[in-house]
Amino acid sequence: MRRPDWPLLAERAAALLYPRRCPFCGAVLGPDVRQGNLCPDCRKEESRLAHEPPRLPGTEHTFYALSGALAAYYYSGAVREAILLCKRGGRPWYARELADCMAVRIWGAVPAQRPGERPANELFRAMPLYHCIVPVPPHQTWAGVPGLPLLLARRLGILFQIPVVQGLRTARGTTQQKALTRAERAQNARRAYAARPGLDLGGKRVLLVDDVITTGATVSACALALLGAGAVDVTAAAVAVSEELPKEKRPFREKEQ
Ligand SMILES: [Zn+2]
Structure with missing residues (x-):
């Protein structure tokens, strides 16, 4: 007999109390349509971004210590708003x-x-690309609410069935990245994160998760600490x-003259 999938059952129970919503517009996702995890109205905007x-x-970007960096979207429009709602809009879910x-x-x-089901990737399960997931640690957290990278890492850990390791910490006395110029960011970030x-990540392939990649300084510095x-x-x-945004993805295409 198969072991019950407790996280999935818990998710289903939670979905009854807190219906899943489209992250881009907040619309409740219907229980029966084949719409995945965003509403039909947001499909076009989602693929544009x-x-x-x-x-x-x-x-x-300025990458070092990384074997690659990946992102699903451009930080713009509805995607930017969804991320901000997660971070400080009181909608971490x-x-x-x-x-x-x-x-x-x-x-x-x-x-x-x-809604209530998970994206599936059989290939990934058959041949895991990573051994564990490490979230970028936050500089500050709101009382009791985990940072967005940790929430993302937990969900990806469930999807890929690999452990989440909170292996990094911020070093004391570092400034928030966004107040700095590009060159200052790189300098500041290099010493801002430590394992x-x-x-002990001996021999492990690690997926490092952040919410937004800007210059690449933060993820590179984290990667350096993980290699260490x-x-x-x-x-x-x-x-x-x-x-x-590439020209063809801009909302109002400039007329070519
Ligand atoms: Zn929507």
Whole structure:
């Protein structure tokens, strides 16, 4: 007999109390339509903002210590709003939907067929790409609410059935990245993250998860710390990346004259 899938049962029970909502507009997802984890109205906007392919170009970011960086979307429009609602809009549960979108957009999982179901990726289960998931640690957390990277990591851990390791910490006395220039960010980030004492990632391939990748300084510094703890390979993945939208994806296409 198969063992009951407790996290899935808990999810279903929670879905009865707190219906799943489209992360881009907040609409309740119907119980029966085959709409996956976003509402039909947001489909077009979701595909407009998709980062295709998900691999980020090294030319626009400063990556080191990483074997690759991936993002599902451009940090713009509805995606940006959904991320901000998760982070400080009091709707942390949108993180589950955003993580599901990452699984579909980045790793080609088959979208959930109904609310309450999970995206599935048989290939991934047969041959795991990573041994564990490490979230980028937050600089500050609101009382009791885990940071968005941790929420995303937990959901991806459930989807891919690999453990989440909170292996990084922020070093004291570092400034928040967004107040700094690009060069300052790289300098500041290099010493801003450290592996937790005793962390042993010997021989492991690690998926590092963040909400938004901007310059690449944060994920690179985290990767460096993870390599220092024995990881053999670190790949970063985020919901979105701050890159200029390609012309064809801009909302109002400029007229060519
Ligand atoms: Zn929607």
